[in-house]
Amino acid sequence: MSVYLLRRLIQAVGVVFAMSLIVFIGVFAIGDPVEILISPDADQIERERAIRALGLDLPLWEQYLIFLGKALQGDLGRSFVFNEPALQLILQRMPATLELAIAATLGAIVIGLPLGLYAGLRPHSLGSKAIMAGSILGFSLPTFWVGLMLIMVFAVQLGWLPSTGRGDTVEILGMRWSFLTADGLAHLVMPALNLALFKISLVIRLTRAGVRETMLMDYVKFARAKGLSPFRVTFVHVFKNILIPVVTVTGLEFGSTIAFSVVTESIFAWPGMGKLIIDSINVLDRPVIVAYLMIIVLMFITINLIVDLTYSVLDPRVRLEGK
Amino acid sequence: MRKGIRAAKGVTLGAVVSAWALAIGPAPQGAAAQTLTMGVGAPVTSLDPHYHQLSPNNAVADMIFEKLTHTDGQARLQPGLATEWRAVAPTVWEFKLRAGVRFHNGSAFTAEDVAFTLQRLPNVPNSPSSFAIYARSIQRVEIVDPLTIRFHTAAPYPLLPLDMFNVRIIDAETHANATTEGFNSGQLAVGTGPWRVVQHRSGDRIEFERNDTYWGDAPAFQRVSYRMVTNDAARTAALLAGDLDFIDQVPTSDLARLRGDQRLAISETVGLRLIFLGLDHARGENENSPHITDNDGRPLGRNPLKDVRVRRALNMAIDREAITQRIMEGAATPTAQFLPPGTFSHVPDLRPTRFDPDGARRLLAEAGYPNGFRIQLNSPNDRYINDARIAQAIGQMWTRIGVRTAVEAQTWATFIGRASRAEYSAHLIGWGSDPDASHPMRNIIASPSRERGWGASNRGRYANPAFDAALERSLRELDEPTRERMLMDIQRMAAEDVAIIPLHIQTNIWAMRRTLQHTARADELTRAQDVRPATMR
Numbered sequence: 001m002s003v004y005l006l007r008r009l010i011q012a013v014g015v016v017f018a019m020s021l022i023v024f025i026g027v028f029a030i031g032d033p034v035e036i037l038i039s040p041d042a043d044q045i046e047r048e049r050a051i052r053a054l055g056l057d058l059p060l061w062e063q064y065l066i067f068l069g070k071a072l073q074g075d076l077g078r079s080f081v082f083n084e085p086a087l088q089l090i091l092q093r094m095p096a097t098l099e100l101a102i103a104a105t106l107g108a109i110v111i112g113l114p115l116g117l118y119a120g121l122r123p124h125s126l127g128s129k130a131i132m133a134g135s136i137l138g139f140s141l142p143t144f145w146v147g148l149m150l151i152m153v154f155a156v157q158l159g160w161l162p163s164t165g166r167g168d169t170v171e172i173l174g175m176r177w178s179f180l181t182a183d184g185l186a187h188l189v190m191p192a193l194n195l196a197l198f199k200i201s202l203v204i205r206l207t208r209a210g211v212r213e214t215m216l217m218d219y220v221k222f223a224r225a226k227g228l229s230p231f232r233v234t235f236v237h238v239f240k241n242i243l244i245p246v247v248t249v250t251g252l253e254f255g256s257t258i259a260f261s262v263v264t265e266s267i268f269a270w271p272g273m274g275k276l277i278i279d280s281i282n283v284l285d286r287p288v289i290v291a292y293l294m295i296i297v298l299m300f301i302t303i304n305l306i307v308d309l310t311y312s313v314l315d316p317r318v319r320l321e322g323k
Numbered sequence: 324m325r326k327g328i329r330a331a332k333g334v335t336l337g338a339v340v341s342a343w344a345l346a347i348g349p350a351p352q353g354a355a356a357q358t359l360t361m362g363v364g365a366p367v368t369s370l371d372p373h374y375h376q377l378s379p380n381n382a383v384a385d386m387i388f389e390k391l392t393h394t395d396g397q398a399r400l401q402p403g404l405a406t407e408w409r410a411v412a413p414t415v416w417e418f419k420l421r422a423g424v425r426f427h428n429g430s431a432f433t434a435e436d437v438a439f440t441l442q443r444l445p446n447v448p449n450s451p452s453s454f455a456i457y458a459r460s461i462q463r464v465e466i467v468d469p470l471t472i473r474f475h476t477a478a479p480y481p482l483l484p485l486d487m488f489n490v491r492i493i494d495a496e497t498h499a500n501a502t503t504e505g506f507n508s509g510q511l512a513v514g515t516g517p518w519r520v521v522q523h524r525s526g527d528r529i530e531f532e533r534n535d536t537y538w539g540d541a542p543a544f545q546r547v548s549y550r551m552v553t554n555d556a557a558r559t560a561a562l563l564a565g566d567l568d569f570i571d572q573v574p575t576s577d578l579a580r581l582r583g584d585q586r587l588a589i590s591e592t593v594g595l596r597l598i599f600l601g602l603d604h605a606r607g608e609n610e611n612s613p614h615i616t617d618n619d620g621r622p623l624g625r626n627p628l629k630d631v632r633v634r635r636a637l638n639m640a641i642d643r644e645a646i647t648q649r650i651m652e653g654a655a656t657p658t659a660q661f662l663p664p665g666t667f668s669h670v671p672d673l674r675p676t677r678f679d680p681d682g683a684r685r686l687l688a689e690a691g692y693p694n695g696f697r698i699q700l701n702s703p704n705d706r707y708i709n710d711a712r713i714a715q716a717i718g719q720m721w722t723r724i725g726v727r728t729a730v731e732a733q734t735w736a737t738f739i740g741r742a743s744r745a746e747y748s749a750h751l752i753g754w755g756s757d758p759d760a761s762h763p764m765r766n767i768i769a770s771p772s773r774e775r776g777w778g779a780s781n782r783g784r785y786a787n788p789a790f791d792a793a794l795e796r797s798l799r800e801l802d803e804p805t806r807e808r809m810l811m812d813i814q815r816m817a818a819e820d821v822a823i824i825p826l827h828i829q830t831n832i833w834a835m836r837r838t839l840q841h842t843a844r845a846d847e848l849t850r851a852q853d854v855r856p857a858t859m860r
Contacts, residue, residue: 043776
């Protein structure tokens with residue numbers, strides 16, 4: 001186990017290092033931040049001053065080495081537009097995004113698993129057909145459009161839910177959370193649902209496919225023949241065996257929800273990391289873009305590790321040391 | 324004032340849900356008139372009034388801080404923290420300061436604060452675009468008494484009062500050693516303005532309460548919640564849902580619908596942002612321009628844009644009326660100059676160029692291009708209202724006179740760098756002016772010169788010594804009527820030579836509940852002090 005973890009750790013360091021190089025060069029190639037940030041009526045002297053102030057007068061390799069040196073001390077640079085440490089900016093907005101991603105993922109599991117189970121156990125019932133048709137919609141409708149429709153129906157037409165922003169928050173451990181207030185929860189419902197829609201469909205389909213496949217297995221037939229209750233057959237023997245693909249996909253989906261909930265966050269003006277990164281890309285705020293991608297790489301590495309560890313719990317045949 | 328980003332971001336609300344146009348339920352009426360909830364389209368990144376010269380930041384800074392000179396909605400200079408100003412000698416400006424003004428923390432406003440502010444401008448660490456340019460002309464500051472201050476300049480400089488409306492005054496006592504972080508936290512966001520900061524949640528919202536000891540017109544609301552809702556469709560929807568009382572940057576495609584809504588009111592004014600085409604003057608008469616070829620795609624061996632007849636032809640080929648009506652939905656004014664009617668140095672007799680495709684073809688033939696040539700028109704697609712669509716329309720209009728035009732639109736971040744390196748033959752771009760024609764002309768038509776600080780945004784590299792000399796003379800003239808006449812003549816000269824091809828000036832649009840009224844601002848700034856409860860309509 002510890003050998004396995006150590007090996008994973010060394011791999012992770014390599015990936016992070018390679019990623020930092022790729023991101024840095026990529027960001028460098030997009031365009032010139034000074035051209036975007038400078039006031040158009042700035043004169044030549046002011047432009048030269050701004051280039052120096054942002055450290056852009058140095059050659060690329062020197063900028064990268066400076067970045068690397070500071071990064072090793074935990075400093076990922078200062079945002080050009082906020083004049084605050086990039087890491088701090090991102091961490092400040094992380095709770096908002098985490099909250100949204102957790103709500104969406106929980107929603108996907110709580111809604112998706114039972115529906116998928118039902119559709120798998122009674123594949124020919126009318127209810128199952130409706131569920132499967134619905135899941136196709138969940139896959140194919142663009143988040144952007146669904147988000148706007150949700151706003152139009154529930155905020156503009158019915159007036160049940162607030163259309164924008166994060167609402168009241170409570171401060172815990174220096175971070176703001178909105179799921180603890182009624183107003184905050186009301187603000188959370190629509191963006192979370194919007195994000196969850198695709199995931200719900202995914203979980204439904206995975207679960208249904210798994211159930212249908214497992215139901216034909218010999219051990220299920222045997223369990224039935226043994227006279228076990230349908231409940232026990234379903235929730236112990238079948239359920240445990242369909243969870244592996246569901247856990248994998250949910251884990252990876254959770255990662256991409258945190259990293260790329262850009263569309264939902266901008267439509268609902270949700271002040272999370274997705275909104276920060278898209279604003280930063282628009283103005284080429286290089287330190288924030290680089291820091292953000294570094295954090296996302298680290299996050300995916302961690303999630304993958306957790307997913308692998310979960311396998312070994314769900315299925316004893318999966319051995320972590322083995323390679 | 325200059326850097327507002329008015330992007331037309333993809334699908335707008337009207338396009339998505341026009342089916343919902345009817346049968347909208349009753350909106351909550353303005354019962355909570357004590358709080359004004361505003362939604363703005365551009366993110367505010369800092370509360371430090373001297374960190375980044377950027378419109379959204381300036382709008383918020385204008386709520387907290389004040390300047391020696393202010394401008395009204397139509398961009399005319401007004402007294403601010405200074406009550407009067409005059410040039411007491413050719414190189415000395417004297418400003419009389421307002422008595423009895425206090426900062427939010429009770430500290431008194433005096434000439435010391437003005438001197439302190441001017442000292443800070445060039446010394447804000449890490450600033451991506453500082454305000455130092457507005458104090459560049461001042462060689463020495465002289466405090467005559469606590470309410471009188473004099474600025475000594477190297478040469479006569481008529482623009483000083485204009486420069487001062489970009490400089491927000493901070494307090495020498497409160498802000499000694501102030502950092503941008505201190506301002507951002509809200510702790511040091513202490514000015515003399517009508518609103519004080521209660522809370523700043525970066526990238527989300529800023530909460531204000533009224534400054535009860537404000538010297539000017541009392542603010543009309545107890546509290547203001549200033550929220551950043553960058554998605555156009557979502558901002559409009561939030562207004563319709565009653566979550567926001569007031570929004571800016573109304574997308575032109577939603578305009579007709581919002582106008583028809585009984586519960587809402589629209590406020591608008593002609594702005595100061597000119598949309599124009601820059602042409603390649605950098606390549607000489609016998610050089611190839613990068614994106615111009617003959618009709619078979621071979622290099623021409625010369626730069627046709629150096630011939631004023633070609634430039635005139637391209638100018639005459641554009642149907643500005645059609646662009647304004649069809650693409651801009653009426654939210655623009657066709658023009659041949661930088662500033663809208665009613666502003667200082669607007670030229671009344673300089674009319675928008677008449678649409679004349681036949682005349683354009685004749686001029687092309689005269690210049691030696693009876694069969695035209697090929698050109699590429701470059702444009703941003705996320706910066707100005709409907710920018711890429713305007714470029715496409717112009718491409719078609721030019722093609723009709725025989726100049727076969729390929730349009731390439733790309734995101735601003737990649738467009739602007741290449742435009743600045745003069746890599747384009749023709750490009751569409753905008754300019755937000757200070758209300759004085761010398762401002763745009765110094766920056767985008769004057770020959771680039773580090774010494775004078777001119778032409779840093781002259782991306783076509785137009786260069787005309789006669790023009791530069793005339794502009795230089797006007798900037799030494801302290802008599803305003805004389806200077807205005809000089810500026811008008813210079814603008815006629817630039818128009819005659821088609822230094823750039825002006826298209827239209829954008830209209831600035833805000834939408835709000837019918838229970839509110841708003842003084843629309845030509846400079847695009849969205850500020851709470853311009854909003855009041857409506858008097859009965």
